[in-house]
Amino acid sequence: MVCLGNICRSPLAEGILQSKLNSKDFFVDSAGTAAYHIGESPDHRSIKIAKKYGIDLTNQRARQFRSEDFLKFDLIYAMDKKNYQNICSLAKDDAEIKKVRMILKEMNSPSNNSVPDPYYGDDDGFETVYQMLNEVCELIAKRLVQASI
Numbered sequence: 001m002v003c004l005g006n007i008c009r010s011p012l013a014e015g016i017l018q019s020k021l022n023s024k025d026f027f028v029d030s031a032g033t034a035a036y037h038i039g040e041s042p043d044h045r046s047i048k049i050a051k052k053y054g055i056d057l058t059n060q061r062a063r064q065f066r067s068e069d070f071l072k073f074d075l076i077y078a079m080d081k082k083n084y085q086n087i088c089s090l091a092k093d094d095a096e097i098k099k100v101r102m103i104l105k106e107m108n109s110p111s112n113n114s115v116p117d118p119y120y121g122d123d124d125g126f127e128t129v130y131q132m133l134n135e136v137c138e139l140i141a142k143r144l145v146q147a148s149i
């Protein structure tokens with residue numbers, strides 16, 4: 001799960017998807033394309049909204065996406081188009097690019113396929129992001145379990 005800062009959207013996406021999967025079978029992680037927040041805990045508003053739905057993000061620490069992640073992960077979900085482009089710019093070949101997906105394209109999204117950046121907004125933005133990610137992660141988890149992704 002990759003966003004810009006790895007403190008708002010992708011920590012939520014990591015927590016939500018992992019909560020829907022057996023951790024013995026699936027490893028979910030997150031990162032940011034930018035280095036601004038390396039080592040920091042998720043934004044307190046992401047922690048709060050996740051806690052409301054029974055998910056604990058407090059052990060997560062922000063890190064930056066790196067080219068080695070293409071070797072470690074089978075699927076890489078970008079939260080928005082800019083993240084998608086930045087991730088793809090680190091890919092060394094087509095096989096690596098094929099691992100990268102815009103997360104909302106996994107469902108019939110009414111939006112422009114970007115998870116809105118809630119960083120400069122209010123708590124409502126975090127609720128919206130939570131609901132979007134919860135809906136798409138439900139689909140992703142089902143497909144992963146059926147090995148049809």
Ligand code: 4NP
Nearest residue numbers: 003004005006007008009119
């Ligand atoms: P995220 O949100 O990409 O969902 O973690 C942001 C966090 C920090 C900044 C921008 C977006 N920032 O500019 O510091």
